Amino acid sequence: MDIFQKLKILADSAKYDASCSSSGSKRKNGGTGIGNGETAGICHSWGADGRCISLLKILFSNACIYDCKYCINRRSNPVARATFTPREVADLTIGFYQRNYIEGLFLSSAVVGSPDDTMMLLISTVTILRQEYHFHGYIHAKSIPGSSKELITKLGLLVDRMSINIELPSQDSLKLLAPQKEKDGILTPMTHIAKSIAENKQDHSRKKSLFVPAGQTTQLIVGATPESDLKILKLSQGLYQKMNMKRVYYSAYVSVNQDSSLPTLESPPLLRENRLYQADWLLRFYGFQAEELLDDTHPNFNTLLDPKCDWALRHIDQFPVEVNTASYFTLLRVPGIGVISAKKIVMARRQCHLDFASLKKLNVVLKRAQYFITCQGKTMYPRKELSPSCIESSLLRLERNTSPTSSALWGDQLSLFSHLPPTKEDKVKCLTGNL
Secondary structure, three states, rough: HHHHHHHHHHHOOOOOOOHHHHHHHHOOOOOOOEOEEEEHOOOOOEEEOEEOOOOEEEEEEOOOOOOOOOOOOOOOOOOOOOOOOOOHHHHHHHHHHOOOOOEEEEEOOOOOHHHHHHHHHHHHHHHHHHHHHEEEEEEEOOOOOOOOHHHHHHHHHHOOEEEEEEEEHHHHHHHHOOOOHHHHHHHHHHHHHHHHHHHHHHOOOOOOOOOOOOEEEEEEOOOOOOOOOOHHHHHHHHHHHOOHHHHHHHOOOOOOOOOOOOOOOOOOOOOHHHHHHHHHHHHHHHOHHHHHHHHHOEOOOOOOOOHHHHHHHHHHOOOOOEOOOOOOOOOOOOOOOOOHHHHHHHHHHHOOOOOOOHHHHHHOHHHOOOEEEEOOOOOOOOOOOOHHHHHHHHHHHOOOOOOOHHHHHHHOOOOOOOOOOOOOHHHHHHHHOOO
């Protein structure tokens, strides 16, 4: 099998991995090699499904020893198999880079032989790129669950970012769908990476070797098992707090295998994936906790409204807030006010009192924020107070890019939107995080 046949098989096999990001590295080129891992030097190109396509994204091998029921590369599947050599991956990367096709490499692999055997192959590949070709560009490599700490450390000193995919949200789900994997085999190396990153940052020696300078990421499959959004979000929150995770990626379950243990879905739960990404932004940048957004009586996200609007309607007693006096973190909880616009409000109100015209100039999304704020004690429209159900009806119309009339604020039209897919605006908010 020639190298291009391998590339076709192994690039296609890598498409289900969402935890691919090309930002966050500051690896410099000292003038002795090619490529540059500076943050500004990485191009971000996004596919229609929101995934980054600026990297050469491939598996080293899809000849896996595991038989995970949800995976296209499971041992028992009759699919074409291929395995690169370290030299082939290195040559492909440099060839694609010199043609300006890519800015870096995302390298993962099925488990070949054993976790340590696979890690040795990945280390050999990256060593050729770094030491022989003097490639200083961005490299994101997967750490194989169950591999030794020594090999993780060795790989971590060569790459910019590492990731270990949790895949399933609980030990019970792992036993059901991936019985050869253990929770400890995933969390132990993840903890080692987190501690090593922290120790490396505290090392103030001038010639220290960078260890995973762009941080680590992980991925969760959504919809393959019965865990609620609350359980998934609490897991993500724990990873951010305890593992200092750079990013948790969510991948809607795609049915590629036939198995009695797998759910039967007509289509991937893309809207659910979208809501989890929106909530993830609220955790990381808006000061929310998972337990605020969801609880045992409300364990899953509203399919009709984004998590921030849904939270605001369930806590309508905390609104309206006065934009001229509310704290930065209070402003962040207002639908339609994002991180950037909240900072602009705080700076602008030092110079003058803000009104609704001022907020529009600051790019506040007034079509959402108008129901939750006052300017100098005044609402946007001098009318009697709207009930939560009326506000919800209006927000639902806005979610579907319609143009509501004033009378539409008073009608309950919830049933009209119960089966519509995510809009273009939903997808944009998923990527930008501006809620």
